[in-house]
Amino acid sequence: MGWSRRCRDDALSLGQVCSMSGLVFVVSGPGGVGKSTLVTELMKRDPELWLSRSWTTREQRPGEAFDAYHFVTRAQFEAHIDAGGFLEWTSFLGNYYGTPQPNPPVGKDIVLEIEVDGASQVKKQHPSAVLIFVLPPSREEQRARLNARGDDERKVDQRLRKAEEEEPIGIALADHVIVNQQLEQTIADMLGVISEARRNR
Numbered sequence: 001m002g003w004s005r006r007c008r009d010d011a012l013s014l015g016q017v018c019s020m021s022g023l024v025f026v027v028s029g030p031g032g033v034g035k036s037t038l039v040t041e042l043m044k045r046d047p048e049l050w051l052s053r054s055w056t057t058r059e060q061r062p063g064e065a066f067d068a069y070h071f072v073t074r075a076q077f078e079a080h081i082d083a084g085g086f087l088e089w090t091s092f093l094g095n096y097y098g099t100p101q102p103n104p105p106v107g108k109d110i111v112l113e114i115e116v117d118g119a120s121q122v123k124k125q126h127p128s129a130v131l132i133f134v135l136p137p138s139r140e141e142q143r144a145r146l147n148a149r150g151d152d153e154r155k156v157d158q159r160l161r162k163a164e165e166e167e168p169i170g171i172a173l174a175d176h177v178i179v180n181q182q183l184e185q186t187i188a189d190m191l192g193v194i195s196e197a198r199r200n201r
């Protein structure tokens with residue numbers, strides 16, 4: 001079902017989103033699972049998708065693209081909460097992360113790459129959003145990916161502990177659970193989910 005049709009039920013909670021006619025795909029999963037790579041590939045391969053850029057109070061990592069996030073101070077983030085500027089937001093390992101109220105070009109389907117608490121907020125308000133939860137093939141592989149990102153050992157351990165908490169919640173919430181064993185296969189599976197949702201819209 002399309003986003004605009006759901007809005008008959010949901011209009012009060014998110015008036016702005018209700019003017020959209022596209023679908024919403026939420027890509028979630030624990031840190032180090034490869035969500036960013038997967039989403040980047042989806043955007044390259046499917047011109048009908050539109051990626052929301054999140055706000056965060058986390059510091060930019062060395063080598064991280066300047067536009068990976070809208071990097072802001074806590075005061076700026078809190079002012080935006082107060083102004084009702086977020087579709088969802090959460091506090092994750094000491095930093096704020098949030099999805100600004102989306103404003104995609106007409107006809108595009110929205111992609112959100114967010115953690116489980118945010119995914120749960122979006123699903124509660126808009127049950128028609130399609131949640132794809134991505135799992136790592138193993139904890140060892142996940143640790144290797146987190147290490148490769150340049151986070152120190154303490155942060156890697158924190159994120160792995162957080163993953164243990166997030167996974168059962170994400171699996172229970174998800175419309176589709178995909179293990180990211182092999183990148184090309186995972187992308188093909190995700191594109192399959194997107195096509196199916198469009199056929200049923």
Ligand code: 5GP
Nearest residue numbers: 031054055090092097098099113114115118
């Ligand atoms: P990282 O610090 O590794 O970039 O992101 C930490 C976690 O926050 C990841 O699971 C990422 O998907 C999630 N995240 C990124 N943007 C948002 C957002 O706007 N909202 C929520 N709820 N989570 C986000």
